[in-house]
Amino acid sequence: MKVIYSKYNRNRLPSFQIKTMIIEDATELYVEKYALTQAAYPHIKNIYNNYLVQQKQYSHLHFAKAIQIGQSGLRFEYINGTTMDALLFESVLSKNPVLFLQYIKEYIDFLKGFNPEFKSEFRPSQEFRSIFGCTPVFANVHCMHEANIDLTFDNIIRHDSKKVIIDYEWIFNTEVPLDYIVFRSINRFFWKYGEYLNGFMDLKDLFRELHIDYLEEYEEMEHGFQAYVLGNRQHGLGSQYIRTQVKVSDLQQELIEYKNKTGEHSSLFEKANEEIEKLKKEKLNVSTEFNEVNRKLTHYLFQSDKLNNEVKRLSLLNEGLQADKDLSLKMIEKQELAARVVDERIEAKLSKINELEKTLRGRISRKIAGKKYLVLHQLAVKENNARINFNKDELIRSNNEEIMELRKRLQDLENYIAGLEDEKNSMKLELNHLQLSQTDMLDKHHLVVLENQHLSKTNHESNLKLQEINEAFQLLQAEHHQLKYDYNLLSQQLYQGLREEESID
Numbered sequence: 001m002k003v004i005y006s007k008y009n010r011n012r013l014p015s016f017q018i019k020t021m022i023i024e025d026a027t028e029l030y031v032e033k034y035a036l037t038q039a040a041y042p043h044i045k046n047i048y049n050n051y052l053v054q055q056k057q058y059s060h061l062h063f064a065k066a067i068q069i070g071q072s073g074l075r076f077e078y079i080n081g082t083t084m085d086a087l088l089f090e091s092v093l094s095k096n097p098v099l100f101l102q103y104i105k106e107y108i109d110f111l112k113g114f115n116p117e118f119k120s121e122f123r124p125s126q127e128f129r130s131i132f133g134c135t136p137v138f139a140n141v142h143c144m145h146e147a148n149i150d151l152t153f154d155n156i157i158r159h160d161s162k163k164v165i166i167d168y169e170w171i172f173n174t175e176v177p178l179d180y181i182v183f184r185s186i187n188r189f190f191w192k193y194g195e196y197l198n199g200f201m202d203l204k205d206l207f208r209e210l211h212i213d214y215l216e217e218y219e220e221m222e223h224g225f226q227a228y229v230l231g232n233r234q235h236g237l238g239s240q241y242i243r244t245q246v247k248v249s250d251l252q253q254e255l256i257e258y259k260n261k262t263g264e265h266s267s268l269f270e271k272a273n274e275e276i277e278k279l280k281k282e283k284l285n286v287s288t289e290f291n292e293v294n295r296k297l298t299h300y301l302f303q304s305d306k307l308n309n310e311v312k313r314l315s316l317l318n319e320g321l322q323a324d325k326d327l328s329l330k331m332i333e334k335q336e337l338a339a340r341v342v343d344e345r346i347e348a349k350l351s352k353i354n355e356l357e358k359t360l361r362g363r364i365s366r367k368i369a370g371k372k373y374l375v376l377h378q379l380a381v382k383e384n385n386a387r388i389n390f391n392k393d394e395l396i397r398s399n400n401e402e403i404m405e406l407r408k409r410l411q412d413l414e415n416y417i418a419g420l421e422d423e424k425n426s427m428k429l430e431l432n433h434l435q436l437s438q439t440d441m442l443d444k445h446h447l448v449v450l451e452n453q454h455l456s457k458t459n460h461e462s463n464l465k466l467q468e469i470n471e472a473f474q475l476l477q478a479e480h481h482q483l484k485y486d487y488n489l490l491s492q493q494l495y496q497g498l499r500e501e502e503s504i505d
Contacts, residue, residue, distance in 0.1 A: 014039040029078035050168035064166040081159035116142035127174040133224030136217040147176035152185040183218040272466040297441045
């Protein structure tokens with residue numbers, strides 16, 4: 001959805017302030033109107049009711065379809081075609097007054113399609129007086145009921161050989177002279193294109209050609225209607241035709257002041273644009289920093305999880321090594337116990353042998369066997385002792401080697417466990433550091449979010465200010481255009497007066 005045109009009517013009283021937008025949605029165009037204040041909600045409702053009443057009452061005419069959007073909005077179909085305003089302006093550019101008059105009369109014939117009623121004497125109703133603020137009396141005029149006084153050339157579009165009405169904002173339940181609506185439309189056209197109409201057609205001559213009288217009364221009605229809509233800020237349609245005594249020098253001075261104000265507003269407009277561009281750059285920088293902080297935070301969180309998993313792995317490994325250590329200690333104790341049992345058995349056997357030698361049978365046997373047996377016996381005992389000692393030493397040596405191997409392995413395990421403890425402590429320190437960094441990053445992330453919100457708010461405020469400046473600039477341009485037209489008109493009047501004085505002389 002893209003807004004291709006927008007207009008804000010903030011110079012009106014709050015109860016009539018609305019905005020109008022032309023919106024492009026894919027291949028479709030449509031027009032929307034929204035209330036700018038809550039006080040304008042009833043005005044939006046009245047526009048929609050006006051559409052329903054006009055469509056029903058004048059079914060032979062064509063109206064742009066309208067639907068409600070909540071309490072505050074309306075959507076109209078977009079009518080492709082050429083406005084009566086554009087047709088008239090083309091005839092002016094082509095310097096064809098005959099075609100210009102033809103379009104004007106075609107427009108008046110179209111208005112007669114609203115079935116105006118002839119009044120030999122017109123007296124205003126109470127609602128008429130509340131809207132126009134005056135009580136004019138007319139004779140022999142055609143009047144429109146449920147009058148749409150804003151049926152200007154802009155609000156009628158020629159589409160496929162038919163004319164379509166596209167605006168229902170200013171329709172009142174009172175009678176209004178048909179000629180006032182014609183007067184109002186022509187006045188608006190001359191106000192818009194006054195510079196092009198100089199030398200093309202005279203306004204008074206045009207009204208005479210169309211047999212439109214009561215010009216002063218219609219001017220009074222127009223000023224009353226402007227006050228009804230704008231309050232004390234009335235300006236615009238028809239105000240250039242107020243005949244007041246103004247000096248040319250005063251107009252020139254006022255024109256210079258308006259040019260200066262326009263220049264000041266242009267400068268403010270440029271400064272606001274520069275400020276918006278600056279805020280956009282700051283927002284881009286903050287967004288970049290925000291993304292970098294998020295990247296680092298994600299990295300730190302990943303590292304933190306990785307270190308936590310490593311600490312858990314080392315803890316499990318430490319528990320396994322501690323279990324191996326306990327098992328090795330039990331094996332050493334078991335080997336030492338077995339060695340002591342063997343030693344005790346050997347000692348017991350030696351004791352029995354010694355006791356046996358001391359017995360009487362032993363002594364008798366040695367005497368019977370003789371000296372030879374004694375020698376052999378002593379050799380056997382000695383060899384047996386040597387074998388016992390060798391086996392004992394070999395068993396002790398084997399046990400000692402196994403015990404030393406187990407002790408060495410136990411020492412290696414203790415050293416490895418101590419290294420794991422150091423690594424675990426180091427990882428805990430690094431994890432603490434990462435957690436502190438993570439906290440700092442989260443704080444920085446929070447600050448960046450707050451700064452981004454502040455920049456978004458500032459950017460929104462700058463856009464609102466720029467919009468107000470733009471509207472003020474457009475208002476000044478309109479006033480400048482009106483003042484320039486007043487100046488040209490007054491110059492022509494002065495020039496014409498001087499020529500008349502010269503003719504009299």
